Structures are given as structure tokens and as C-alpha cells.
Amino acid sequence: MILDNQWYVTKQVMNERFFKDIPSSKAKEQISHFPKMYYRYEKGMIHIQVEITLGKYQEPLLNLEKKLESGLYCELVSKELHDSYVEYVLFYDMIANRISIDEVIAQNGSLKLMKSMGWEYDKLPHMLIAGGTGGGKTYFILTLIEALLKTDAKLYILDPKNADLADLSTVMPDVYYKKEDMMASIDQFYEDMMARSEEMKQMEGYKTGENYAYLGLAPHFLVFDEYVAFMEMLASKESTAVLTKLKQIVMLGRQAGFFLILACQRPDAKYLGDGIRDQFNFRVALGRMSELGYGMVFGSDVQKQFFLKQIKGRGYVDKGDNVITEFYTPLVPKDHDFLKEIEKLAQ
Numbered sequence: 611m612i613l614d615n616q617w618y619v620t621k622q623v624m625n626e627r628f629f630k631d632i633p634s635s636k637a638k639e640q641i642s643h644f645p646k647m648y649y650r651y652e653k654g655m656i657h658i659q660v661e662i663t664l665g666k667y668q669e670p671l672l673n674l675e676k677k678l679e680s681g682l683y684c685e686l687v688s689k690e691l692h693d694s695y696v697e698y699v700l701f702y703d704m705i706a707n708r709i710s711i712d713e714v715i716a717q718n719g720s721l722k723l724m725k726s727m728g729w730e731y732d733k734l735p736h737m738l739i740a741g742g743t744g745g746g747k748t749y750f751i752l753t754l755i756e757a758l759l760k761t762d763a764k765l766y767i768l769d770p771k772n773a774d775l776a777d778l779s780t781v782m783p784d785v786y787y788k789k790e791d792m793m794a795s796i797d798q799f800y801e802d803m804m805a806r807s808e809e810m811k812q813m814e815g816y817k818t819g820e821n822y823a824y825l826g827l828a829p830h831f832l833v834f835d836e837y838v839a840f841m842e843m844l845a846s847k848e849s850t851a852v853l854t855k856l857k858q859i860v861m862l863g864r865q866a867g868f869f870l871i872l873a874c875q876r877p878d879a880k881y882l883g884d885g886i887r888d889q890f891n892f893r894v895a896l897g898r899m900s901e902l903g904y905g906m907v908f909g910s911d912v913q914k915q916f917f918l919k920q921i922k923g924r925g926y927v928d929k930g931d932n933v934i935t936e937f938y939t940p941l942v943p944k945d946h947d948f949l950k951e952i953e954k955l956a957q
């Protein structure tokens with residue numbers, strides 16, 4: 611890469627002749643500075659360290675991510691500036707990091723979703739899931755529900771299209787698909803959050819800055835599928851009321867342990883504007899999406915090339931650190947029966 615781009619410095623030296631007392635007329639190019647670059651492979655990650663020299667080629671060497679990602683067919687995980695070097699960390703063979711549904715475990719405020727990655731909902735609350743038809747959105751949401759039901763979490767499910775998630779109403783409580791029920795459920799979720807925030811202050815052991823888990827309380831999750839479609843169904847007064855509540859939940863929910871998992875085909879700015887989208891720390895885009903769609907999920911100013919691969923449950927994620935990486939939802943075996951499993955857990 612350095613040779614191909616000629617990111618080195620050369621100087622002209624005179625070619626010495628065999629008889630040194632006869633002056634030479636031939637000049638030769640010699641490399642006088644070659645940037646130091648070190649790499650190592652560790653636990654599925656490639657670490658590349660590049661020296662900062664303040665030299666002529668500092669700019670390209672400080673912005674290697676695009677070249678490395680497309681050239682090595684890897685995904686950037688982090689880029690960190692150190693004292694005299696910049697370190698790029700890339701995932702090699704991301705699909706090898708895919709886990710199966712029975713490895714999805716929630717503990718200590720974090721939900722494992724790939725071998726080396728998870729959703730730390732206690733620290734980086736609220737999840738936004740976008741994806742076109744057939745991308746794996748429903749399977750992913752069902753996987754999240756199943757994993758969270760294995761903990762003490764309390765779940766509320768909203769499915770305005772009365773589709774796959776609404777089927778859960780036969781096996782677990784708090785599943786809503788009618789407009790009025792859904793609106794009442796959002797109100798209740800909000801009221802519960804406000805009440806807990808107050809109560810926590812009166813509890814023994816309460817400490818400023820500590821969260822619900824510190825006080826031994828259970829997290830609550832509102833899983834809201836087809837959010838944009840639902841908002842489109844509402845009159846403007848109703849949608850303003852819902853938006854106001856959701857805004858409060860994403861802003862205040864972390865400490866009290868009230869989390870939103872919002873899914874839609876495309877997160878239209880009309881219903882996720884005013885900085886609400888930025889409060890969703892964990893954002894996933896699954897399946898086929900347009901550039902505009904990716905922009906709506908990750909921000910229109912992102913510098914990332916998105917590729918489509920025909921793999922179910924594949925997409926991109928920003929897990930709260932502003933680095934977008936390839937993502938694979940946990941693999942669900944063909945014979946897995948969500949309804950049956952969720953029924954067992956809900957009992």
C-alpha cells in the first residue's frame with residue numbers, strides 16, 4: 611500500500627563509479643524515509659499501528675480506514691490516536707463471530723449478540739432496528755425477546771400490524787396490537803418510569819449516579835415494531851402525544867432501567883427527529899437498505915461504504931461508539947419454535 615501510493619520520501623544520490631576519483635554523472639533515487647507501520651493478528655482482530663511523523667504523508671496515513679476496509683475485506687472496529695501513532699483495529703472474518711440463538715445471554719446489563727460484541731443496555735440504552743422486508747428484523751426481535759425473558763426483565767410488546775409479534779399474545783402477557791391498547795401501554799410505560807425515578811430516591815441504599823440494577827430492580831423493555839407505520843396511522847395530536855412520551859423515555863430511561871427497542875422499515879426523520887434518533891445508542895440496519903436509509907439510521911454524514919450480501923440476518927451496527935461495523939444477528943436453527951420457547955419462558 612505504501613509503495614503503491616508512494617507514501618515515502620526519496621532523495622537523489624550520485625552513483626559512485628568503480629574508480630572513485632572519476633566524478634559520477636548518474637543520480638539514483640534512494641528512500642530516505644519510509645513510514646513505520648506494524649501489524650499483528652490477535653483473537654480475530656487485525657491491529658495496525660501507524661507512526662505519526664508530521665511528515666508529508668501524515669494525512670493519508672491518519673485516514674486509512676476506507677482503504678483498509680475495502681482492501682483487506684475487513685470491518686473497522688476502532689481507530690484510536692495514541693501518543694505518537696494511530697491504531698486501527700479491524701475485524702477479520704466477521705461472519706465467524708456469529709453466534710447461535712442459544713448463546714445469546716443477558717447479564718450484568720449487557721446482551722451478547724456476537725462472539726466479541728454485545729448491547730450494553732445499562733450503559734448505552736435504547737436500540738433502533740431498521741430493515742426492509744425479509745432482512746431478518748422479526749427473527750432478531752424474537753431473539754431479543756427470548757433472551758430477555760430468561761432474565762428478570764419485564765417486557766411490553768407492540769405490533770401495530772398484528773403480525774408475527776402479535777402472535778405472542780397467546781403465550782405471554784403485555785402484547786398489544788390495537789391502537790388504543792398500544793397508546794395506553796406507552797402511557798403506562800412512561801408513568802411507571804417516572805414513578806420509579808421518584809421511588810428510587812427514597813429507597814435505602816440510593817446513591818446519586820447509580821442505576822436501577824444497583825438497587826436490585828428489574829429492567830423494563832418496550833419492544834415496539836413497525837413504529838413508523840404506527841405513527842402514520844395516528845392523527846397529528848395523537849402522534850405528538852406519543853412522540854412526547856417516547857422522547858422522555860429515551861432521555862430519562864437509563865437510570866430507572868426503562869429501555870426502548872424500536873423497529874421500523876426506515877427511521878423517517880419525521881418521527882425520529884429532534885435528536886431522538888441520537889438517543890438510540892445501539893442502531894442496527896438489516897438487509898437491503900438504500901443509501902438514504904443508511905443515512906437515516908447512522909446519520910447522513912457517515913463515511914462508510916455499505917455492501918449488500920445475500921445472507922439472512924446480515925447488516926450493519928453502531929453499538930454506541932460511532933463506529934459502524936458489519937453485523938450478523940444470532941443464527942436461528944430451522945427447527946427453532948419461537949412461540950413454544952417463549953411460552954415456556956413466560957410461564
Ligand SMILES: Nc1ncnc2c1ncn2[C@@H]1O[C@H](COP(=O)(O)OP(=O)(O)OP(=O)(O)O)[C@@H](O)[C@H]1O
Pocket residue numbers: 741742743744745746747748749750897922923939940941942943
Ligand atoms: N438469524 C437468522 N437465522 C436464521 N434464519 C434467519 C435469520 N434471520 C432471518 N432468517 C430467515 O429469513 C426469513 C426472513 O426473516 P424475517 O421474517 O425476520 O424478516 P423481516 O425483515 O422481519 O421481514 P418481514 O418484514 O417480511 O417479516 C426468515 O423466515 C428466516 O428463514
